[in-house]
Amino acid sequence: xxxxxxxxxxxxxxxxxxxxxxxxxxxxVRCEGxxxxxxxxxxxxxxxxxxxxxxxxxxxxxxxxxxxAAKLADLAAVSEVKRYxxxxxxxxxxxxxxxxxxxxxxxxxxxxxxxxxVVCGGGPVGQALARAGELAGFEPxxxxxxxxxxxxxxxxxxxxxxxxxxxxxxxxxxxxxRRELYAAVVTRCWETDQAALAGVLAQAPEDLRYLGLMGxxxxxERVRREVAAAGHDLDAVELRAPIGLPGVGGDTPGExxxxxxxxxxxxxxxxxxxxxxxxxADRAGDADRERRADGxxxxxADEDRAETGTAAExxxxxxxxxx
Numbered sequence: 596x597x598x599x600x601x602x603x604x605x606x607x608x609x610x611x612x613x614x615x616x617x618x619x620x621x622x623x624v625r626c627e628g629x630x631x632x633x634x635x636x637x638x639x640x641x642x643x644x645x646x647x648x649x650x651x652x653x654x655x656x657x658x659x660x661x662x663x664a665a666k667l668a669d670l671a672a673v674s675e676v677k678r679y680x681x682x683x684x685x686x687x688x689x690x691x692x693x694x695x696x697x698x699x700x701x702x703x704x705x706x707x708x709x710x711x712x713v714v715c716g717g718g719p720v721g722q723a724l725a726r727a728g729e730l731a732g733f734e735p736x737x738x739x740x741x742x743x744x745x746x747x748x749x750x751x752x753x754x755x756x757x758x759x760x761x762x763x764x765x766x767x768x769x770x771x772x773r774r775e776l777y778a779a780v781v782t783r784c785w786e787t788d789q790a791a792l793a794g795v796l797a798q799a800p801e802d803l804r805y806l807g808l809m810g811x812x813x814x815x816e817r818v819r820r821e822v823a824a825a826g827h828d829l830d831a832v833e834l835r836a837p838i839g840l841p842g843v844g845g846d847t848p849g850e851x852x853x854x855x856x857x858x859x860x861x862x863x864x865x866x867x868x869x870x871x872x873x874x875x876a877d878r879a880g881d882a883d884r885e886r887r888a889d890g891x892x893x894x895x896a897d898e899d900r901a902e903t904g905t906a907a908e909x910x911x912x913x914x915x916x917x918x
Contacts, residue, residue: 604637604648612708615642616774616802619663620704623650628697630681631655642667642773650701655679659701666705674704709734710775710804710863713768715791716782717744720809723852724779725750731856733777738767738791761787763794772798777805777859779838781851785814789821792834796827805862807838807855 604620611618621638623630631651638648638656640663650656658679666672678700712728714721717739725735729751736755739745740763745756757767768776780791792808808815815836819829839854840861 601635601637604639607641607647608639608706611639611641612706614770614773616708617642617667618706619666620702620706621650621659621663622702622704623699624676624702625700626697628681630697630699632699638663640664640667650699655681655699659703663703666703672705674702676700676702708774710777711736711771712859713738713771713776713778713795715739715763715778715780715795716787717741717749718781718783719848720781720851722749723848724781724855725754727849727852727856728859729754731860733856733859736771738763738794740787759794761790763787763790765794766798767794768798768800772800774800774802776800776803777862778803779805779807779809779855779859781809781838781855785810785817788814789818789825792818793822793825793827796822796829796832803832805859806832806834807858808834808836809838809851809855810836812837 608618608620619640621640623632623634623636626634631653636650638646638650640646640660646660650659662677678698680698709732712733713736714724715738717737721737725737728735735751736757737745737750738757738759740759740761745758759765759767778795780788782788782791788808788810795806808818823829835858839851840857843854843857
């Protein structure tokens with residue numbers, strides 16, 4: 596029987612994790628007696644039900660694939676070593692109905708890629724957010740229309756980039772559309788904020804866990820109106836705006852980034868609404884987030900000029916433009 600080379604299986608694992616975010620890698624780790632597969636043989640089961648590699652075929656492989664599929668369907672599933680008896684009956688483990696007479700132990704490894712942090716806007720806040728997000732375990736993807744703000748040296752190693760026009764058109768989420776996504780819109784002005792938000796909504800990623808927009812209440816309301824007028828349904832998603840965990844102070848790009856990542860982690864690790872009751876502390880947090888957004892405009896403009904050597908675009912505090 597032809598066996599897929601280990602390198603071929605592992606290459607497919609890397610590709611599938613990058614595109615789909617989740618798979619189960621099945622590897623025979625121990626055999627006794629007569630078995631169709633041998634230790635070291637691998638099979639990767641992908642989210643679409645396809646597989647690469649093999650474990651020896653027959654009902655044994657079919658049973659392992661069924662167990663792997665069950666793990667893919669269960670987001671809480673964990674990796675395990677499972678024993679299969681290649682007999683009609685089994686004392687321990689699972690019988691396959693085969694008559695080979697041996698047994699195989701298979702490591703069913705649930706592999707999950709890190710969540711993707713989609714940063715719309717590559718200015719100082721976007722740069723700080725990519726760094727903070729990478730430290731928190733997110734894979735940054737920066738969407739930006741200005742080439743000078745897509746320079747790799749401004750971002751953590753491994754950051755991916757998508758070039759767009761000022762209108763944020765095109766399928767810029769296509770490479771990660773099936774991944775677990777957290778999107779933060781932190782562009783330089785309300786017009787590009789509206790375009791970026793509309794661009795994300797238009798692509799309707801299947802596993803969008805978080806969508807946030809930076810800015811004051813006035814700016815957020817303006818962007819909401821423009822996005823709705825363009826035909827996008829904001830009622831279908833929970834838009835977190837102003838962005839950032841309530842109660843976290845500060846208005847520098849780094850402080851804003853930390854507040855955003857704190858909210859991302861809160862959403863990722865617990866029910867987003869638990870602990871977000873509208874008490875006085877939260878209301879104070881909302882006011883703090885608006886002050887943070889409004890007060891950072893001048894600082895961000897200064898940083899733009901320092902980094903690029905060109906004049907930054909004129910921004911108004913009422914638009915809460917912190918790039």
